[in-house]
Amino acid sequence: MVWKRFLPYLCVRLIPQNLMFSNFCHLLKKEIHRVALYSKDGTIISGKAPVTPLQNSNFDGSFIAFCAQMHYMYSMPMNRIASWLADNDFRIGRGTIGGLLSKATAVFSRLHECLRQAVLEDSYISGDETFHKVRVEEKNDKGLKIKKGYIWDLVAHHLRLAYFFYSRGSRSEKVFEEIIEGYNGTFQSDAMPVYRKLGDGKYDGINRIACLQHIKRRFIDIKEIPKAAEILRLFNLLYDREHRHRIGRDGWTVADNLRWREEYAPPILARIEEKLNAVKTDPHVPADSDLMGAVKYALNEWEWVPAIFSRGDYDLDNNLIERMQRLVSLLRRNSLFFGSHKGGETAAMYLSLVVSCRLNGVNVMEYISDILNRCASWSPTTPLEQYRNLLPDRWKRSETAD
Structure with missing residues (x-):
């Protein structure tokens, strides 16, 4: 050797x-x-x-x-x-x-x-999107080579897995279709048009449910208006009843939670819907007012609200996925922009x-x-x-x- x-x-x-x-x-x-x-x-x-x-x-x-x-x-x-x-x-x-x-x-x-x-194999997922600035080749109206790019995100509630996706910063329906292709199950979201199509039957096998927090926020913003405060109180009552029990605590099961929801939710939902329709038909509420805007948003989403309470394991809102998006918000604040679309793709992988x-x-x-x-x-x-x-x-x- x-x-x-x-x-x-x-x-x-x-x-x-x-x-x-x-x-x-x-x-x-x-x-x-x-x-x-x-x-x-x-x-x-x-x-x-x-x-x-x-x-x-x-x-x-x-x-x-x-x-x-x-x-x-x-x-x-x-x-x-x-x-x-x-x-x-x-x-x-x-x-x-x-x-x-x-x-x-x-x-x-x-x-x-x-x-x-794996995320798309979960029977219950939530979806949302948020933005981050990105450097591009073309100048914008201000002469800067910076544009707003969107990152899509999904969370699987049972598996506790998150998936972020970036496609040249696009927020188009085509990109969403690419992400959601092949999914069968429940999808919770806000009322962005591309998500609402899930509830309109365009995508077979997907059952959409609404996000109560997105509805509620519009009334929080105008809570000084008595009619808005009254509706807001009823939404808060839903949350109060829901938070009295938690799955996994003291032996509380999904089945227990469903029975509890079937007991407390229907009468409160009926009162909220009644109040919403009363405002909608009130001739003294201007059609272009913030109150009417909040009511119309709620009624447009109402078809997918009762379904939230049809199972014991659905969240009332999309707060979980919005908490996830805080990482993007902090990154946006501290790093200002992605250096390229490749940077957006890299961020999506690591954030996932x-x-x-x-x-x-x-x-x-x-x-x-x-x-x-x-x-x-x-x-x-x-x-x-x-x-x-x-x-x-x-x-x-x-x-x-x-």
Whole structure:
């Protein structure tokens, strides 16, 4: 056996540990592995070094996971992440951070598609959309190359999984059809026209239910008007009755909740509908008033309100998905805009994983680090079914993970 040479191999890892503020500088550990090469019988043999998930990169999945957590979970801009690292004697450009996060989506793309498939298998999902500014090639009316792009999001209530989707910032019905294709079950949403078509029978197999909070908010905005305050009080009464019990608390079951709803909801709903119709036909309420606008919105949605109470496990509103969207709002406030449509797609993938982890009580950094290191060697044609057990609701940390 003839020893030939040693090659330095750099591996950057982030080592999670319980930290005091004075110990932040120990969070990052730069490891240099010297790989021995030798020849035997004319064959060159190399020692093994830690695997890094990205080609031509020395960064371990843990470092990429750290950057993803800081940016997409805690809404820290990439330049601030770079500054924080520099303050702790680890120098890296914000462009490198963005490049690592973007390149890692090649590993996540199949997982993201598997996540969509899993969400659409749930019998009860909610949907919504929110915006984030994005840099584009064309100038807007103000001469800026910035436009408003939309991110769609779905949440599976039983699986506790979230799916965010970005398609060149489009809010069109065509994009929504692409997302929802193949779904059969209950879909809860606000009254945006594309969602209302679900309740109009255009999409077979989908049962739409309304969001009470979207209806209620219009009356909150005008609660100083006596008639609005009266209707608002009845909506609050619905919530008061609903919150007296919670599924899973003190043995309260879905069946118990359905029986309770069948008892308390019908008379309150009847009184609300009566009040709404009274305002609608009141000649003293101007047709263009805020009160009439709130009433018309409520009545237009009323067809899909009683269905909320037809099962014990439906939420009264879309608040769960709106809480998820706060991450986008914070990102929008701190990072201002996506650098391109590719940046929007990258954000959608990471937000899907971050929110799904939080809904399932999974540590975001541990999860992303493990998935990156584990899936980097998988073929791009790996069947989606193989990714299913890696989604946050089923994920188990790899035994070989550090």
